[in-house]
Amino acid sequence: MSETATVSHRYERTEAPGRDKQARLSALERYFLVDTPREPVFDRIVELAADFCDTPIAAFNLVGDGREWIKAEVGLGRDHWPFAPSICAHAVQAAGSFAVPDLNGDERFSRHPLVTGHGLRFYACVCLETDDGYALGTLCVADREPRPTGLLPRQARLLELLARQVMTELELRRSRASREAESEQRTRSLQLIAQELTEETASREAAQDLLLQAQKMEALGQVVSGVAHDINNVLAAVQGAFAILGKRVGDEQLRFVIEQGHRAGDRAGAIVRQMLSFARHEPVRPRVLRLQDVLPPLETMLCHAIGRRHRCSLMVAEDCQPVLADPHQLDVALLNLAINARDAMPTPGVLAIRAANDRDGRVRISVTDSGIGMSEHVLERAREPFFTTKGSAGTGLGLAQVHSFAATAGGLVEMRSTLAQGTTVSILLPPSAVELTDVTRVAVPSELQGNATILLVDDDDQVRAITAELLRDQGYQVREARNGPAALAYAALNPIDLLLTDIAMPGMEGPDLARHLRHDREDLPVLFASALAEALDPAAGLMLVKPFTPEELSLHVLEALGRLPAGSAKRLSGGPLEPPRLVRHLRDDRLRLAYERWAAIRGTRRLPSLDDFDVDGLALDEMMFCTVEPGTPEAKVRVDRLGEALERRLGRPLDGLPLAIGDEDLFGSMSGAYRRCQATLAPEYDWARFRMGGESIRIDRLVLPFAADSIRVSHLVGVILFTEPSEGARHVDNDSP
Missing domain, CATH: 3.30.450.40 (GAF domain)
Incomplete structure (x- = not known):
């Protein structure tokens, strides 16, 4: 068929x-x-x-x-x-x-x-x-x-079989493609995991390196702190002895020798403070500095630091404005820059240090070398802590200290460098709004001295002997004790008018001794002394830092006895004053009103409480309320409330958050303001001009300090004004600071 x-x-x-x-x-x-x-x-x-x-x-x-x-x-x-x-x-x-x-x-x-x-x-x-x-x-x-x-039927069946074969091939290719896709996905996933592991390993290694460096610095700090304590005690005895000899020796040649020894002791004290500053064991002590006076004496040291093969010069403009900064940290910053310049000049070169007023009203201190310069990449990383181009010979802390100093003083650092031509590092500081006082004119009122019995307690025999002799020269009766139990035994049988005690002593420390004596006599005046400023607690009372001058000793004793007003020792010995000309620099009604409210509630207290601050009628939209977080050495500042105008400038809310670097770029360093306000117990005012959106904008900032205990700054209130070029109706044409 x-x-x-x-x-x-x-x-x-x-x-x-x-x-x-x-x-x-x-x-x-x-x-x-x-x-x-x-x-x-x-x-x-x-x-x-x-x-x-x-x-x-x-x-x-x-x-x-x-x-x-x-x-x-x-x-x-x-x-x-x-x-x-x-x-x-x-x-x-x-x-x-x-x-x-x-x-x-x-x-x-x-x-x-x-x-x-x-x-x-x-x-x-x-x-x-x-x-x-x-x-x-x-x-x-x-x-x-x-x-x-x-x-034909067999042809139809064959066509069906071939069609099935086509689908079999298609299924195989789809399965193969799917497996390849899965394999590629797994490969990509493994690559991502490997990359993450690599990055995590690198991050951990970097963190471990930083931790190791931090541990090294902490260990160094402990060593430096202990050495500094001993050296400061020695210096206290040496400087006191020179002071006594200077008063008792009449021979001019001998007096010249004594003066040179005294100056050498001052230099040794400065070196100790530099060591403590590097180890972060020295608190910031800003003073009003006239650069025409403080920079020229550094020329010899800086030129010596770079070596005789290089030419060195230092010039300060006559009209250079005063700045508020720690003089010893300024010395260290300039020394770091000079050493960096030396290392950047492998062949004989030139180092030029200049200080003058900048066009924007700030003070510019520039250090310029003729060395090999830096590439853009190196220049970008130069400010990172521990970054160095010197290999094992460098620590990477030099420029970091310069940046830290500038930020603490309310300024900033600019760097310009060209390969094979050299580098210029400039420290830009705001002019001081605090009056410059001439400490050398301060005369201790001699009629207030003497007629009191002082119990002097110090475990260092030399320091105790020299301090006792300085006090006797000032007319006081002095009774000496080398430890707490001996002091308690004497005070139990004899009346005393003042306890002057070292803080760190074996057995019984100074604060414990003071508590025991005040148990029977609550009104006993106490003056604490220590070779380490970090050991002094502001809440404990009046404090004296070793080594000290006879004038500093006299002023602190008189204040402790109540013969000088509170704060006199700090003011008359060169500490920053409440700025009497600050109000003249507040060019806006909103700034002046906030300052006047602060001054009105301060009264006789060192610092007022924020609870007493009346904000009614103030420019709240342009104000920032901050809390200084306790127990943080770097003084973390948390924003409690940010005004709407400032929030719009920043582009996001900040309430309840700590200030980040980018925020402080816009509003200024509140951490630095805290340290300066704590050191001066006074408000801070500064201003600057910036270019935003192609226009020059002036920023005025007033920072008001508050304290819950009248001593430690616990809150800051900032009034921050952004002035556009067309504004100015509310401003008064006072001189700029």
């Missing part, structure tokens, strides 16, 4: 359930077939189809959204079918096989270009279906002659 195939029943097949267009197109995309080139495996399959079906044409084609393209073909010589009316697009709507014995006689396809233009008459296909029933395209055969009986 001859083989025949019945095809009429296949014309009426309806679309299978779930064969919606979008789902079919999504299935097609999963196989990564769109617009891919021909592949040999599919070429062989269509060749077999044409051969076994005895047709001149065979093709593996795919049906997309509005387009139809050929993945493999025989006898066509093209890579796409005309889409509308598409024979294959019609076929994929039906399940299984599809055949048209005579395309010319089928009204659906009789006008197809392949029929009218290329004489195609017979068409048969098997849909390429996924496991979930979506047809991607067809494996088809065609002839230019009609075939009324269609394909």
Whole structure:
């Protein structure tokens, strides 16, 4: 019996359930077939189809959204079918096989270009279906002659087998592509994990290095602190002895020798303070400095530091304004810059130190060398702590100390450098709003001295002996004790008018001794002394730092006895004063009003309480209320409330948050303001000009200190005004500070 195939029943097949267009197109995309080139495996399959079906044409084609393209073909010589009316697009709507014995006689396809233009008459296909029933395209055969009986059964079965083979290949490639994608994803994930591990390892190593450096500095600080304590005790005895000799010796030649020894002792004291400053064991002690007086004496030391092979010069402008800064930290900063300049000049060069008023009203102290200069990358990193270009020979702390000094003094550091030409480092400081007092003119009122018995307690025999002799020269009766128990025994049997005691002593320390004596006599005056300023607690009472001059000793004793007003010793011995000319510099009504409210509640207290501060009518939108967090050596400042105008300037709220570096760039360093206000027990005012948005804007800042205990600054209130060029109606044309 001859083989025949019945095809009429296949014309009426309806679309299978779930064969919606979008789902079919999504299935097609999963196989990564769109617009891919021909592949040999599919070429062989269509060749077999044409051969076994005895047709001149065979093709593996795919049906997309509005387009139809050929993945493999025989006898066509093209890579796409005309889409509308598409024979294959019609076929994929039906399940299984599809055949048209005579395309010319089928009204659906009789006008197809392949029929009218290329004489195609017979068409048969098997849909390429996924496991979930979506047809991607067809494996088809065609002839230019009609075939009324269609394909033979064995040809139809073979075409179905070849279609399954196509789908098997497609499933394999999809599985392979999926595995490759998963492998790539895993590789990327592993690479990311490896990168994170590398970064974490580097971060931990950097943190460990910083910790090691910090531990080294802490250990160094402990050593320096102990050495400084002993040296300051020695200096107290030496300086006191020179002071006594200076008063009792009349021979001019001997007096000259004594004066030179006294100056050498002063230099030794400065060196100790520099050591403590490096080790962060020395509190900041700002003073009003006239640079015309304090810088020229440094020229010899700085020139000696860079060596004779380099030329060195120092010049200070006559009109240079005074600044408020710690003189010893200024010495250290300039010495650091000079040493850096020396190391940057491998051949004989020039070091120039200049101080003058800057155009924006600040004071500029610049150090310029003719050395090798720095690249932009090195210049950018130069301010980082522990960064050094000197290898093991450098610590990386020099410029960090310079930046720290400038920030503490309310200023900043600018650096300019050109390779092979040299470097200029400038310290820009605000002019002082505090009056400059001439300490050398202070005369201790001799009529107030004497007529009192002082119990002097110190475990250092030399310091105790010299201090006792200085006090006797001032007319006092002095009783000496080398420790707490001996002092208690004497005081139990004899009246005393003042206890002058060292703080750190073996067995019983000075504060414990004072508490025991005040148990029986609450009003006993006490003056504490210590070779380390860090050991002095402001809440404990009046304090004297070794080494001290006879004048400092006299003033502190008189204040402790109540013969001078509170604060006299600090003021008359050169400490910063309450700024009487500060009000003259407050060029805005809002600043003056805030200052007057602060001054009104201060009264006779060292510092007023924030609870008493009346804010009614003040410019609250332009004010910042801050709390100094206790127990933080670096004085962290937390913002309690930020005015709306300042919040708009910053672009975000700050309430309840600590001030970050970027915030302090805009509002100024409140941590630095805290340290200066604590040192001076007075408000701080400064101003500067900046360029914002192409315009010059003036920023005025008044910082008012408050204390819960009248001694330690616990709160700061800042009034910060941004003045645009067009503003000025509320300003008064006072002289700038």
